[in-house]
Amino acid sequence: MPELPEVEVVRRGLERWVAGRRIKAVSVPDPRSIRRHALGVEDFRGNLEGATVLSVVRRGKFLWMPLSDSATTVPSPEVALVAHLGMSGQLLVESPEQPHEKHLKVRLSLEARGDDPEELRFVDQRIFGGLFITSLVPTADGLPGGGIASTFTGGSSLGTTPWALVPEEAAHIGRDPLDPHFDLEALHLKLRSRKTGLKRALLDQSLVSGIGNIYADEALWAARMHYARPTDTMRRPDTERIIHAARDVMARALAAGGTSFDSLYVNVNGASGYFARSLNAYGREGDPCPRCGTKIRRDTFMNRSSYSCAVCQGRPRNARM
Numbered sequence: 208m209p210e211l212p213e214v215e216v217v218r219r220g221l222e223r224w225v226a227g228r229r230i231k232a233v234s235v236p237d238p239r240s241i242r243r244h245a246l247g248v249e250d251f252r253g254n255l256e257g258a259t260v261l262s263v264v265r266r267g268k269f270l271w272m273p274l275s276d277s278a279t280t281v282p283s284p285e286v287a288l289v290a291h292l293g294m295s296g297q298l299l300v301e302s303p304e305q306p307h308e309k310h311l312k313v314r315l316s317l318e319a320r321g322d323d324p325e326e327l328r329f330v331d332q333r334i335f336g337g338l339f340i341t342s343l344v345p346t347a348d349g350l351p352g353g354g355i356a357s358t359f360t361g362g363s364s365l366g367t368t369p370w371a372l373v374p375e376e377a378a379h380i381g382r383d384p385l386d387p388h389f390d391l392e393a394l395h396l397k398l399r400s401r402k403t404g405l406k407r408a409l410l411d412q413s414l415v416s417g418i419g420n421i422y423a424d425e426a427l428w429a430a431r432m433h434y435a436r437p438t439d440t441m442r443r444p445d446t447e448r449i450i451h452a453a454r455d456v457m458a459r460a461l462a463a464g465g466t467s468f469d470s471l472y473v474n475v476n477g478a479s480g481y482f483a484r485s486l487n488a489y490g491r492e493g494d495p496c497p498r499c500g501t502k503i504r505r506d507t508f509m510n511r512s513s514y515s516c517a518v519c520q521g522r523p524r525n526a527r528m
């Protein structure tokens with residue numbers, strides 16, 4: 208499952224190669240990959256052909272491309288193409304001469320622009336991902352739909368869109384820690400008002416998006432907090448510490464994955480493997496904690512695993528799973 212930094216690498220690649228271009232033609236070799244588009248293949252094609260991709264936006268792991276019928280005016284888009292990567296989905300920017308991948312599902316032909324490749328291909332081995340078109344609705348806070356703080360983009364990317372719009376399927380998703388409009392105070396109040404454990408809250412996409420199992424464990428380790436810490440005992444500096452830790456670990460993953468940014472292959476698998484070598488807790492059962500040398504332990508948690516250091520991340524009283 209790609210995590211937020213991998214999705215951001217994909218977003219940057221799409222922004223570099225696809226944003227601003229008009230879609231000439233669409234083919235769908237495998238309609239299973241657009242099954243979330245309830246109106247079917249013809250409607251999917253009809254919406255895309257002739258439309259221009261205005262930008263590429265991300266909130267958490269939710270990725271979308273606002274579309275417009277006009278590339279010349281500054282329009283307020285009404286619909287967006289959503290790309291759901293699932294377990295194995297890839298978006299590849301290639302020239303039409305490139306042989307088709309075995310698991311090619313959807314192909315968009317783009318209008319020529321300099322030497323840029325003219326096809327965007329969605330390739331998916333396991334069919335959990337897919338593409339669909341959906342309506343954009345106003346954001347609850349009136350701020351842009353998603354984005355990433357300019358400090359993390361290295362100035363290479365626009366990063367945000369001016370539109371306070373979000374796909375209706377993403378309207379309930381909280382902003383992620385890299386979003387410049389992330390509201391730390393609002394999150395803190397929600398944590399205080401809930402009777403749950405900290406890791407469970409971090410994984411709750413309605414509270415804060417984009418933190419999966421790996422980054423939750425890494426952020427908790429960096430912040431020296433136990434995963435079962437009751438959220439109603441969080442003090443304001445505690446909330447700041449865990450969110451800053453999450454932001455930091457994601458930014459470092461992004462820096463590692465960003466090396467593939469200029470590649471024609473917008474490959475979600477490239478970033479995660481590189482970063483795996485620098486994980487401190489996740490997947491490291493029995494290895495010494497890089498801070499204190501205690502063996503990293505693995506506990507079963509929500510049918511998965513939680514990795515932590517028993518010394519650095521002491522178990523709280525009133526632990527809540």
Ligand SMILES: [Zn+2]
Nearest residue numbers: 496499516519
């Ligand atoms: Zn330790």
